[in-house]
Amino acid sequence: MEKVDRRVRRTRALLGQALRDLILTKPYETITIQDITNQADLNRATFYLHYASKEELLMDSLKQQFDALVEQLEVEKNGRPMWENPVTLRLIFEYVAANGDLFKVLLGPQGQGHVMYRVINYIAQVDEEELESAFGQDALPIPNAILARHFAGALFALISWWLEQDMPYSPAYMAETIQQLCMAGFIPVLAEVGSGARAN
Amino acid sequence: MEKVDRRVRRTRALLGQALRDLILTKPYETITIQDITNQADLNRATFYLHYASKEELLMDSLKQQFDALVEQLEVEKNGRPMWENPVTLRLIFEYVAANGDLFKVLLGPQGQGHVMYRVINYIAQVDEEELESAFGQDALPIPNAILARHFAGALFALISWWLEQDMPYSPAYMAETIQQLCMAGFIPVLAEVGSGARAN
DNA sequence: TTAGTTAATTGACAAGTTGTTGATTTATCA
DNA sequence: TGATAAATCAACAACTTGTCAATTAACTAA
Structure with a gap:
């Protein structure tokens, strides 16, 4: 074939x-x-x-890397959806770290729009499928598409920020944090004001 | 002057x-x-x-539009931070809608990376300042920068999706939904399974 | 209003990129 | 090994780029 x-x-x-x-x-x-x-x-x-253009070449080249990651994730996640599976999320951050040089450029200030868009879209698509298989098509009070986009956007932005800052936290920490923020939101975080300065 | x-x-x-x-x-x-x-x-x-390039021109031109929005937001938000102020969020979506044609291109599949990056970064920066003035510098269990980026990424992704779908929901609905997801997370949403199909 | 300053126009320049061509050489597959 | 397909090579016209000096036009401040 x-x-x-x-x-x-x-x-x-x-x-x-x-x-x-x-x-x-x-x-x-x-x-x-x-x-x-x-x-x-x-x-x-x-x-x-x-190829007809640089972009076509870049996409073809990135696709192979992506496919390798997706294959690995499929094995590890074992049916558990991304948003509640810290292992899957951690693997994503580890994968990003392994290709940090390249992704930092592609997703950074001088990054390529079509790459950014595709990354967000790809995550959202996978997530939307997971939501549908778990809850059915839009059985939830908020459309699956919105939930998936919200998650994908947050994940993307944190990855981009993490690379820009030269990965100041471990993949495991980033994974846990994202999961916590997506599942429980800001409220528990804001409620628990630490030892630092208080609002005036 | x-x-x-x-x-x-x-x-x-x-x-x-x-x-x-x-x-x-x-x-x-x-x-x-x-x-x-x-x-x-x-x-x-x-x-x-x-100008030295298209990009410089585009940024200069967009900056003026942005400044007008920011000025309007400053008036309306009245000290309340973005993530808990549905009025500010609604105004953002209304502003996006008013310039929908342009933003749909700039933030869409063929969008420009530097524009996307700047939009996310700008939102995150404003949000981070709001967090600092409300809670102090990193008094919360999660760094302000991460909270701000999470919010900015989710907002950006929803805006981009909303434009791509030709704005199927009202600005008010989008604003409320984002606020709800960021503040309370997925858990209350997933718990409340609607009348549709159930997971098998 | 005018004189001096500054912006815009014009035509032209070399250097570089682009996509395609036809003829030729080279590597692969069965 | 022999047929097939890929890679090379040189050359093409068309286009974009950034810059230039000389000229014309518009603006500001006195």
């Missing part, structure tokens, strides 16, 4: 790696097809045999 | 409007400086007298 010419596999892998390397080097928008093929040591015309 | 030559104001306004118009017409990346100056009916060299 999935028989692909070895040369094609090789070329695409080289192009993908070249783009990833370049992203760590210079702003994404300034990277040209020339740059990519130079870095990959391939002819420029070869690029167009496989 | 702020005396700016009338020609400069006029030119910058024309350039900004031209870019906004073009964004509704064709993909952002394909818009050239030529396109912008053509649309604005200005000479191409004039652009470089004011």
Whole structure:
């Protein structure tokens, strides 16, 4: 079925790696097809045999990484939905950390909109499916789509912030915190004012 | 103080409007400086007298819109922090709706990363300041920065989703829902299973 | 109102990117 | 091994970019 010419596999892998390397080097928008093929040591015309644009290449390259993660998560989560499973969340943060250099650029201030959007959308989609299989289609007082988006947005923003700050907390802490905030909200947190300064 | 030559104001306004118009017409990346100056009916060299890039122009143009909103919010919120003030949140959604065409593009699948990042960051920053003035610096069991980011991410994701779906709910509903989810979390929602299908 | 200042226009420049072409060489698969 | 498909190469026109000096037009302040 999935028989692909070895040369094609090789070329695409080289192009993908070249783009990833370049992203760590210079702003994404300034990277040209020339740059990519130079870095990959391939002819420029070869690029167009496989992709129509940088974005297409980037998405193809990221998809493979994603698929590997999703496969791992499927095994670990064992039917428990993401929002109440700290193990799944922790694995996500560990995965992000493992590819921190790249994600920090792609999701940061100079990040790519289509990547950000897809990440949020992907998380939301998975989450929405989990909600549907757990509660049915919109049996809850708030639409599944909204719940899923809320969760995905919060997760995305924390990942982005965590990378920007160079990961000041452990993946486990981030996972627990997100779970707590999504499940129980701010109220329990705000109620429990610590030893620091009090409001005036 | 702020005396700016009338020609400069006029030119910058024309350039900004031209870019906004073009964004509704064709993909952002394909818009050239030529396109912008053509649309604005200005000479191409004039652009470089004011901005170094499309991004700089876009940010300058958006900043003015933002400032107008922030000013309005300051008046309305009356000291009450964003996360527990449905009026502020409703105004935000109404503001988004008023500029729906533009924001739908900028925050959507083909959106611009730097715009998305700035929006999230801006909301988070305002929220973090509110948390600090209400509870002090990190007196809560969870760092203010994380709480603020969580809220900003959820708000951003819901706005983006709401635009993408062509605003299927009222601004008031969106505001109430976000507030409820952020303050009380999923637990009360999941507990209250409606009349629909039940999990198997 | 006017004189001096500053912005905008114009045409032109070299340098670089883009996407595609046809002919050729090279690697792979069966 | 021989047929097939991929990669290379050089070259193409079309376009964008940033900058320039010289000129014209608009504005501000006295």
